[in-house]
Amino acid sequence: MPEGDSLHRAAQRLQVLVGQRVEVETPHPRAAVKGLPGRLDGRRLEQVEAVGKNLLLHFEGGLVLRSHLRMKGRWRLERRGTARTGKPWLVLRGAEHEAVLWNGAVLELVGARGAPRLGPDILGEPPDYETMLARLRAEPEREVGDALLDQRLVAGIGNLWKAEALWEAHVSPWRRLEEVDDSELRAVLEAAHTSMRASVEGPRPARHVYRRAGRICPRCGGIVRSASQGANARTAYWCPGCQVGGNAPPS
Numbered sequence: 692m693p694e695g696d697s698l699h700r701a702a703q704r705l706q707v708l709v710g711q712r713v714e715v716e717t718p719h720p721r722a723a724v725k726g727l728p729g730r731l732d733g734r735r736l737e738q739v740e741a742v743g744k745n746l747l748l749h750f751e752g753g754l755v756l757r758s759h760l761r762m763k764g765r766w767r768l769e770r771r772g773t774a775r776t777g778k779p780w781l782v783l784r785g786a787e788h789e790a791v792l793w794n795g796a797v798l799e800l801v802g803a804r805g806a807p808r809l810g811p812d813i814l815g816e817p818p819d820y821e822t823m824l825a826r827l828r829a830e831p832e833r834e835v836g837d838a839l840l841d842q843r844l845v846a847g848i849g850n851l852w853k854a855e856a857l858w859e860a861h862v863s864p865w866r867r868l869e870e871v872d873d874s875e876l877r878a879v880l881e882a883a884h885t886s887m888r889a890s891v892e893g894p895r896p897a898r899h900v901y902r903r904a905g906r907i908c909p910r911c912g913g914i915v916r917s918a919s920q921g922a923n924a925r926t927a928y929w930c931p932g933c934q935v936g937g938n939a940p941p942s
């Protein structure tokens with residue numbers, strides 16, 4: 692699952708095309724039906740930005756192409772004319788490089804003001820913690836591990852960094868938001884920001900609980916657990932020894 696930090700890396704790679712008029716192709720049949728080349732080919736690419744889990748490509752004339760990677764989508768930057776097999780969803784070709792989107796899932800043209808309603812970006816510099824807290828506070832009944840994945844509340848946190856940030860802040864994913872005070876919630880958000888920012892700029896930081904069920908917690912020696920959580924049944928990872936409280940399922 693691509694996380695917000697991999698979107699930011701893709702946005703960084705695509706910066707070499709910004710300012711250029713690009714050739715636009717949609718080789719994959721499911722992308723071809725969208726008629727994008729007719730509207731975008733030859734336009735200047737003005738800006739590429741990651742907003743939460745969306746990559747927004749701004750073209751001259753106020754056109755914005757939104758790409759959401761879902762589970763399998765990948766952006767690659769290659770030399771112009773690189774041979775490839777298969778049919779990518781989208782190719783943006785500049786003078787020397789081409790950006791290639793594989794397994795696109797979501798690719799749609801939106802107006803400049805048509806971007807989806809997202810919470811503040813966890814990778815913002817600085818992140819808008821006050822608005823994040825306000826949005827999270829609007830849903831007091833929800834479990835914190837579930838709410839952190841809701842992109843309308845906070846944009847960009849995926850399952851990996853959610854699990855790690857909760858562990859860093861000693862907060863159980865099973866506590867309801869009304870049971871988590873502001874300083875704890877802010878510590879979770881700050882931990883997510885710090886780890887994800889480090890991951891954008893270098894190798895991924897070490898994991899402590901994510902996909903480590905049954906192993907020893909490096910902080911307290913407890914046994915890390917996993918269980919399905921929330922309406923979307925995402926897997927929560929936590930250490931019951933140092934992330935206590937909340938309505939955790941029985942082991």
Ligand SMILES: [Zn+2]
Pocket residue numbers: 908909910911912913930931932933934
């Ligand atoms: Zn522990």
